[in-house]
Amino acid sequence: MTLNRIDFDTRDALAKALAEAVAENLRDGIEARGRAVLAVSGGSTPAKFFARLGKTKTVDWSKVTVTLVDERWVAETEPRSNAGLVNEKMLQGPAAVAHFLPLYSGGEAPDAAAIARTNKALQEVEETFDAVVLGMGEDGHTASFFPGGDTLAAALTEPGPAIAIRAPGAGEPRVTLTLPRLLDSRALYLHIEGEAKAETLERALAEGALEDMPVRAVLRQDRLPLSLFWAP
Numbered sequence: 001m002t003l004n005r006i007d008f009d010t011r012d013a014l015a016k017a018l019a020e021a022v023a024e025n026l027r028d029g030i031e032a033r034g035r036a037v038l039a040v041s042g043g044s045t046p047a048k049f050f051a052r053l054g055k056t057k058t059v060d061w062s063k064v065t066v067t068l069v070d071e072r073w074v075a076e077t078e079p080r081s082n083a084g085l086v087n088e089k090m091l092q093g094p095a096a097v098a099h100f101l102p103l104y105s106g107g108e109a110p111d112a113a114a115i116a117r118t119n120k121a122l123q124e125v126e127e128t129f130d131a132v133v134l135g136m137g138e139d140g141h142t143a144s145f146f147p148g149g150d151t152l153a154a155a156l157t158e159p160g161p162a163i164a165i166r167a168p169g170a171g172e173p174r175v176t177l178t179l180p181r182l183l184d185s186r187a188l189y190l191h192i193e194g195e196a197k198a199e200t201l202e203r204a205l206a207e208g209a210l211e212d213m214p215v216r217a218v219l220r221q222d223r224l225p226l227s228l229f230w231a232p
């Protein structure tokens, strides 16, 4: 796998550079195909990046669809909703006219019917993504590929596009795009911040079982280059 690591002095500098890189991916997609599709992570890390990207005036946001790489199975109004974060931080100002495609499709749990609804909605974006931005937890999960996930093997191999997953460290039941779906992208980023995650990354880059640190599935793939953005 080709890993391009860029270290920044500050989280603000990282957010600016990552927003510029993704905006360029979106402009390229719009120029080539008339529209662009972006899949982003949730959690706490991307807030500054989202705010920067959403303020970008050089993207025709009316031609952009934004979706998530994974979601906690909670309504968008809940504080832990990844969709809520995207809407609050990114889809404001110039980006407010972008189309947002959620993964949460309602109901108590991501049962077969709910995942079927999500997958039906995702048919709207069957093309190659223009950019995918992944995060990583200190336990070595990325998207919702958690250690001990009950459907981890399927999530890393099946076409999906979406699959339910439950894991001890995940909190709520989750829905995640599968690895094959996420790697069907023109650009792939891993955005991590802080010394603890830098140490997690070092462990993930060393030898070891993929199931122990599922981010290894991204670090070991050879389908497309991975751009790693890190700041302390």
Ligand SMILES: O=C1O[C@H](COP(=O)(O)O)[C@@H](O)[C@H](O)[C@H]1O
Binding pocket: 040, 041, 042, 043, 044, 045, 046, 069, 070, 071, 072, 082, 134, 135, 136, 137, 138, 142, 143, 144
């Ligand atoms: O639960 C999640 O965690 C990861 C990492 O989140 P962070 O809060 O440590 O930044 C995130 O990438 C994923 O999208 C999210 O659902």
